[in-house]
Amino acid sequence: MLLGCIADDSTGATDLAAVLVQEGMRTVQTIGVPAPGTDPGEVDALVVALKSRSIPAAEAVRQSLDALRYLQERGTRQILFKYCSTFDSTPEGNIGPVAEALMEALGTEQTIVCPAYPTLQRSIFRGHLFVGDRLLNESGMEKHPLNPMTDADLVRVMAAQSRRKVGLVRYDTVHQGADAVRRRMAELAADGIAHLVTDVTDDADLRILGEAAAELKLVTGGSGIALGLPENFRRKGLLGRHEAGALPEVHGLEAVLAGSCSVATRGQVADFKSKRPAFRLDPQTLADGDAQIDAALAFAAEHMPSGPVLLYATAEPAEVAAAQAVLG
Incomplete structure (x- = not known):
């Protein structure tokens, strides 16, 4: 290699x-x-x-x-x-x-x-x-x-x-x-x-x-x-001069996962939510058990047949600070 x-x-x-x-x-x-x-x-x-x-x-x-x-x-x-x-x-x-x-x-x-x-x-x-x-x-x-x-x-x-x-x-x-x-x-x-x-x-x-x-x-x-x-x-003669091939076409359902809380990601999440269904994952609720995971999967199963969905934990700085105060 x-x-x-x-x-x-x-x-x-x-x-x-x-x-x-x-x-x-x-x-x-x-x-x-x-x-x-x-x-x-x-x-x-x-x-x-x-x-x-x-x-x-x-x-x-x-x-x-x-x-x-x-x-x-x-x-x-x-x-x-x-x-x-x-x-x-x-x-x-x-x-x-x-x-x-x-x-x-x-x-x-x-x-x-x-x-x-x-x-x-x-x-x-x-x-x-x-x-x-x-x-x-x-x-x-x-x-x-x-x-x-x-x-x-x-x-x-x-x-x-x-x-x-x-x-x-x-x-x-x-x-x-x-x-x-x-x-x-x-x-x-x-x-x-x-x-x-x-x-x-x-x-x-x-x-x-x-x-x-x-x-x-x-x-x-x-x-x-x-x-x-x-x-x-x-x-050094260790690598050929082949062209990069085309990626294989992929079929199936689509989901977008977002966890970053940066300014750029927050803007991207807001844009997506204005166009397609989105489900917010709350870290404090997740820490209490698997119920929110089940709800997210059910949400995705319901909406993905009509197009991509977003599952996100992205949040504003104050919300992140509140979760960190509880969860570390």
Whole structure:
């Protein structure tokens, strides 16, 4: 296997897998770490989807190392740690602790930190993460109920949750090409800088960074950083130039599940509810037993024959705070 990926949630893992397929890699995504000895088949990339973004850092590290061991057993040549393009984290982690645990396990001293994906309105300039035209901490993410992002300076955010030194590869270096980036990486390595936040202002920058990262044992970032990684394996004759095939047509009933409480998801839920049936799952009621699950399934069975339905736990910040006060 060429590329082994550890994603901190399932939806982000799916985004990443889609990018890899788009770039011509035969890709399988798993939900959780496969059982020992599980054979994923003849694939170029495997994406292990965890749910480790907002759990205690020590548990996130344990799960990520379990995923790494499975990928290493498959003979994986490079590891990608995938996290959210809005860098969802806290001063305690989990991005820094997981990245450093993976670095230690892999015996490597340097990696890049790149959540950017300009096509999806995520860019980095002078180390500051933008969502569209707004700084991260002015984008609505500052009100996130689990991981509020109140600082757009990724160098500062990463340093707060890391033991190793953090530096910046600026846009003017990136625009000079992969060789310039590699020289800058070497200069920063000589200064003991392990985590390299990288400026990205368009998707072409991601391909430059991917080429520059060809020899890194570990790459970290959002799904966009994967744009430039497959070509490295092609240059070495390890990956063919086949075109990504069409996805098989899928038939059947449709349901949408939403659990995020971000500004974007709340808007999407409101839009869906104006058009199609939706059922709200209340965490406090769920904690009291299975009655609401039965009601949700009955609701879905009634409405899905006429079109998609929504089952959601998405809520406003005050509602989330009220549930957290009771449930933790």
